[in-house]
Ligand SMILES: Nc1nc2c(ncn2[C@@H]2O[C@H](COP(=O)(O)OP(=O)(O)OP(=O)(O)O)[C@@H](O)[C@H]2O)c(=O)[nH]1
């Protein structure tokens with residue numbers, strides 16, 4: 001296998017790439033060659049490489065052929081046809097299972113073929129059904145056709161199943177064709193061929209709340225301080241290269257928080273890590289928008305990220321948003337006042353103030369998040385109430 005150098009290693013903010021499509025590839029290579037440093041699952045118990053997109057080829061089994069056979073037995077004349085039917089080919093099914101957080105298994109195997117049904121046999125014996133294949137996928141996996149646009153299935157609940165390729169029917173044996181006018185049929189059906197197709201698996205993590213912000217806003221620091229997740233934290237941009245999940249417990253209630261890589265201006269055109277990770281907050285009920293208080297202009301920082309959310313669309317811009325000014329511990333009182341005023345003007349809502357390092361203001365942010373998550377959950381349960389965004393600055 002060719003060894004590529006890690007594309008982002010040792011660099012500052014990655015350049016605006018002229019070809020946005022390169023981004024997933026770069027990301028993939030990074031995963032392939034630098035996996036140990038960027039293990040994804042951070043629930044505190046297992047290390048798993050993260051992959052949120054995979055292209056695979058599937059083929060269901062052909063049906064078994066029917067059999068032409070005649071009963072032959074001593075003292076029995078004209079025994080008649082006794083060719084059995086062929087068995088059905090195996091299906092290819094996707095199933096949503098517990099304990100998975102990544103599609104990495106599909107990096108190592110991309111071809112899945114179900115078994116052909118058994119052929120029919122004499123003495124009216126039918127062929128056995130071919131063994132099917134179950135593709136185990138994590139919660140939140142969407143399955144797209146080869147064009148990567150046509151949605152075939154969306155597996156959001158544990159146990160959800162979708163048949164992606166149906167096995168071919170078995171053919172009839174000659175016993176099936178016997179009739180009063182044709183008592184010795186000499187033909188049988190071949191089995192039907194199975195289906196084959198190339199599909200895309202795309203994982204969109206399911207979290208209750210999503211963290212968005214510019215690189216270095218302190219998103220991972222926040223996640224690490226409120227959950228047992230262990231994201232990488234460092235003072236250079238794009239420390240986080242793939243989404244991370246953490247379970248947050250506040251006032252006896254738990255919810256899942258997703259940290260996604262930072263966004264920069266032009267992310268929707270491929271700048272930085274692009275905006276494809278925004279897919280992971282598409283299903284979040286609420287967004288927590290962190291703004292770095294030590295940046296030059298908190299209002300501009302806020303607007304940059306908002307513009308990217310609007311450009312990405314998919315309903316992200318309309319989601320409830322809680323805005324918080326982070327790194328309050330590193331600000332002088334007058335700086336804090338000034339940044340708050342700028343952020344308030346930009347967000348058209350009063351932001352919360354917090355410090356992920358000293359924990360100042362964090363309980364308040366968590367409570368606001370929990371409240372918002374609860375409200376969204378209630379609204380989803382009673383869809384007739386769905387309407388305008390619930391929080392934040394619109
Ligand atoms: N003083 C201070 N520093 C903070 C605070 N939160 C984060 N930092 C620092 O800010 C830097 C960036 O923090 P990260 O949590 O990696 O930022 P991020 O938003 O996850 O950045 P990306 O993963 O690159 O998008 C680190 O050096 C943190 O120590 C805070 O509340 N106060």
Ligand SMILES: [Mg+2]
Pocket residue numbers: 219220221231232233239240259
């Ligand atoms: Mg980070």
